[in-house]
Amino acid sequence: MEDLIQLSYAVDTFYFLVMGALVMFMAPGFAMLEAGMVRSKNTSEILTKNVALFAIACVMYLLVGYAIMYGGGGMLIGAENTVDEVLASGGDVYYSARSDFFFQVVFVATAMSIISGAVAERMKLWSFLLFAVVMTGFIYPTQGSWSWGGGFLSDAGFVDFAGSGIVHMCGAAAALAGVLLLGPRQGKYGPNGEVNAIQGSNMPLATLGMFILWFGWFGFNGGSELKLSNIDEANAVAQVFVNTNMAAAGGLIAALILARILFGKADLTMALNGALAGLVSITAEPLSGTNVESMLIGAVGGVIVVLSIVGLDKMRIDDPVGAISVHGTCGIWGLMAVLITSDDATLSGQLTGLGAILGFTFVAALVVWFVIKMIFGIRLSDEDQQVGADVAEIGIAAYPEFSK
Amino acid sequence: MEDLIQLSYAVDTFYFLVMGALVMFMAPGFAMLEAGMVRSKNTSEILTKNVALFAIACVMYLLVGYAIMYGGGGMLIGAENTVDEVLASGGDVYYSARSDFFFQVVFVATAMSIISGAVAERMKLWSFLLFAVVMTGFIYPTQGSWSWGGGFLSDAGFVDFAGSGIVHMCGAAAALAGVLLLGPRQGKYGPNGEVNAIQGSNMPLATLGMFILWFGWFGFNGGSELKLSNIDEANAVAQVFVNTNMAAAGGLIAALILARILFGKADLTMALNGALAGLVSITAEPLSGTNVESMLIGAVGGVIVVLSIVGLDKMRIDDPVGAISVHGTCGIWGLMAVLITSDDATLSGQLTGLGAILGFTFVAALVVWFVIKMIFGIRLSDEDQQVGADVAEIGIAAYPEFSK
């Protein structure tokens, strides 16, 4: 029996690590998506932001974030489980504490990755990274503690399986706050209400990014079941995999068709956003719905994301990659969709969670962005935007030969 | 004992899910390979096809395909295994039904991905997607039911471990039917029998695609053992991993050297095709051969693919990425190579399977392509081909800045 507990523990820990590695791999997914959706003169800079924010998220979450979110009182991660503890628990302690940290830390990075896309092409590099320090060390963990850390939102019956709200909407709220203070890219909106198209420079990269994110999402949602080692849990993880996949498929098809109807052509970027929208939409509850329900919830997400992208543009909220729509608007939809499939969720619980996370994150982020803006500035000058952030901030062109 | 069955079930399910995720990741592999092998004016369109076909495959296989292929009488996937059922089976039911669906659905998408490459740069987007609906919902599952679904081919002793025939040759047969009705790209063949080179636009993407496919193939073949949880099965999975790897290595080297001899230079694209040829060749039986045998079977595949590509061009069958040669010609070779390493296979069994799959798929696909051609048309006009499918169908250039 003890041997079985030992092996179970190993299996659950391994499951957690593999799922975490998949989530970690979402980092290049975001990086490629964003690199493909900006102009080439800003590509090295967005890449630099993406690699640096990932590293910052890891460091800040290790030093303070994890302790804020999951208690442990103080800094750093707590001690690893001893064999005696595990055996004494009779299987209640069923995975390594380190594996838990690993799985959690890659979520923080995901939340932060959302932001870099929304503020792309006009945000100063170091101001952004400073925000990343605060966001990953304090803002994200604070609101995360309310639900996953066992705080008041978990008491309020708020259901958010893998983080449509806690991760995605949270990132989008912080992004929105930044975008409002930052303003649109130079030339994005004309004086008479024109919305000018600014094309992304590299569609294969954007597509690769989307597929990597889809792949990584199996870890994101699949790992959020937290346990694998018996029949029920294994069935649950499998169900989560299938539902996650179906939601992405539904979102992609819905967005592609809607774009075809609205715009006359098969807008690839909308299809990419549609798949991600489906994924965000199902993330709050990828377990309790049927496969077909999940597909439909994803499809609705795909419709929403197209409308949201067009709508934000109308409101002159400039988001080069559609991050606020994908993660914010669809994050909200995901939280609401829980009510369709889950018996555990209540309208009040969901609204409480939604309001608390959105309100807190938006306000906290607004304050932090504002302070950074006052002290260092956050917006690249028009001249820097003209020559591009790569020249202004990085000194290395993404494709130095192509524009020669 | 029950606990052990529970844990075993979890391990086998997890194994299935991880392998399935690797196969899912083959989707960007195909997408990048194809995006790299077409001209940039058709790149956004091939990307759109790749993302959309994957989503369509998931939806169609959920709605009807899986039920056609694995019985279950009707639509959708059957119910999940209950704990009681599993325990009562004493371990005979050893993985989640959902994990099985997940593993199978990504195979369908693979078969479909093969086709997009062969018809690239001249096939209408929406006609292609319509074909994808029929292929993934009906044609693939029908022939798949004959072998993996326990139909007459499995009775006939047809051996096709992971699908050299059922997946790869099937996809290639459907592709060939399409190509024959579609004709070559404008300008590919001159009036006096000239074969004009049309270079792929992005070699790093093509190389990335090949490597991703190689990586994903560990899931494709490794997962097809279907069980992992005892010593024999674990050894078998490990053997499959090594043999798969060696066949790819053998194919790559053979193709590279042969291309060097035939063409005078080290044709990178042939090396890429060679690795994939090796992989397809071993897929029908990656278990029973030794590591060295597998390497050699792969190497023969690498030779075949080069000759097949040149030969198809002579026959004016235009296949921009070499998909028909890699998956079709080498798929046939793979089915035959089973006879070398496996005692279970018989010549008649293999030929029956080969003929049935090839014949049925080719004819069925031909009919479907033909109907679509009659109703909607399948070929882009010469003018659309000149400006490129991206302008004609997507409205978004893959690299809008580069060609400025």
Next chain:
Amino acid sequence: MEDLIQLSYAVDTFYFLVMGALVMFMAPGFAMLEAGMVRSKNTSEILTKNVALFAIACVMYLLVGYAIMYGGGGMLIGAENTVDEVLASGGDVYYSARSDFFFQVVFVATAMSIISGAVAERMKLWSFLLFAVVMTGFIYPTQGSWSWGGGFLSDAGFVDFAGSGIVHMCGAAAALAGVLLLGPRQGKYGPNGEVNAIQGSNMPLATLGMFILWFGWFGFNGGSELKLSNIDEANAVAQVFVNTNMAAAGGLIAALILARILFGKADLTMALNGALAGLVSITAEPLSGTNVESMLIGAVGGVIVVLSIVGLDKMRIDDPVGAISVHGTCGIWGLMAVLITSDDATLSGQLTGLGAILGFTFVAALVVWFVIKMIFGIRLSDEDQQVGADVAEIGIAAYPEFSK
């Protein structure tokens, strides 16, 4: 009990295979990193080298390398474990022999991948591949046998958990030998001591490569624990994952900040090298240090790599991707850093290992490079360098349209 041993064996084998697959995926990581860091006229060639060296490593290590490194007396891998052997061992034989080969073979390829970057843009293709045959079949396995094969270095108490020295420094030593015989790229150094910048052509690819390597490194280090199936081992694997991640994060941030200070801008390529430097630095001992210690060891690696890159340039040692600094200088640092965190390591043990591997590999490689140079030549002529290795050796431009 026997069933439990069976399942444990399956789990450990599966763990090994999954970790091995991650390491295999490092191959496209290196390929993309190098493709991004060279000029586009040499990109197809570096891709060809990367795909071919991987295949060669697999073949040579199967045929002779593995037997040299792990005994077995002769060629090829030994026989697979039988069920009886495993059960009789009471769990001492705990994973498939084939899975061990799979895990080891991808390490060889890693060592070889290091070299292609350092000699990029001026080394003849076929001479390089010939070296790959000797390196992966003989040089690497010989020195590897001294430690991991149970030879004199393991007796001397040399500690190198996952191969800072055995894999990374070894590869870098062979690279250095090649670079010294090969000389710098045409135009890299001016007559009056100028160091001319030669910019990499594609930053998104380089960034993708770095992230893939980071992802693959979880397999590299995580799998090197070799066992997972009980609480202690699972905790150890989890610790290795977290430490590996923290070292990369530390290295990236340190290099980015140092580059900012030294060069005035946020040099993306240095950040990428910094992350890899952190990873190499922790690879010799990712288990015994705390998470914070690992982060700091990585950060020191990040500082070292920037200084080393600049320093090698001063010494006119031309290394287009920084491979010698990342894997060599930081490999040495990694071996020394073991002394900080591990009680098992001794200064003399570490220095013995360092000296033996470095000395043997450098000299052996120098001899082999020299012989190849005498017989076939290793350096592309100035004219070939001007038109680019792609025209000279491959006949296929990486981006044929862009430079039109």
Next chain:
Amino acid sequence: MKLITAIIKPFKLDDVREALSEVGVQGMTVTEVKGFGRQKGHTELYRGAEYVVDFLPKVKIEAAIDDALQDQVIEAISKSANPGKVGDGKIFVTALEEAVRIRTGETGPGAV
């Protein structure tokens, strides 16, 4: 006829195109070029090694026009391309002996 060649900063292209259309220029051809001039480039460091960015991205506009339009065209370009900073660019005028519209075979001023 004259061939007017203007070298301008890339982000001024749309403005100049509009200004040209307004004075009646019906066609033009645009090329991405790199310019070297009084607007000095800057020194960058790539991996610690210096390099001089002395060729800056510019756009070249070529328009064949009727002689009569010359002054107007020069003025239109000068105004629309001019933020008054070094590197704003140049306008060159050369004589055009003949122009042919391929489609119709028209020649002379009617072809431009």
Next chain:
Amino acid sequence: MKLITAIIKPFKLDDVREALSEVGVQGMTVTEVKGFGRQKGHTELYRGAEYVVDFLPKVKIEAAIDDALQDQVIEAISKSANPGKVGDGKIFVTALEEAVRIRTGETGPGAV
């Protein structure tokens, strides 16, 4: 000597090159350009936002030739580049005062 500049549709390049070779033009220089003219661009939507593709991809061919060849060259280009659709392009002729072959130092008609 004359400098003939032709702006044509990209996919006609090979045809024009052959036609020029046939009339004895031994060298030419080709540039990728964007053209604005009577052939109107089209409006596309990118993520719901309109943009006008008014610059269309063209290829510019420059060939220095002997005066005697002028008519033949113009005819060769006109014929080979002409599918008879709007946007087929233009041919411009300017006087060339001098030509030098760098390799040999030859000047004048012998250098082109």
Next chain:
Amino acid sequence: MKLITAIIKPFKLDDVREALSEVGVQGMTVTEVKGFGRQKGHTELYRGAEYVVDFLPKVKIEAAIDDALQDQVIEAISKSANPGKVGDGKIFVTALEEAVRIRTGETGPGAV
């Protein structure tokens, strides 16, 4: 004034730029082009199909100069761009009627 157009091998660009600066040319404009000429391209095989690389990468330098500089400039380019191999390139000279510095409105030789 003259407009000097030189078509050279790409890797000679830095040398030519320096040689031009030395003789007092203060500005120039550079374009990536493809050249067809006596330097024959080569035949390559791509996946077994032949294709002719007859357009080779070249760089085009345009510099507007004062008449007085013409000989010096031609010599400077000829020397610096000349490894003495076929395909080294050409220099073309055309008359420039007018030059304008957009920033200042200066015209004539002072503007170049």
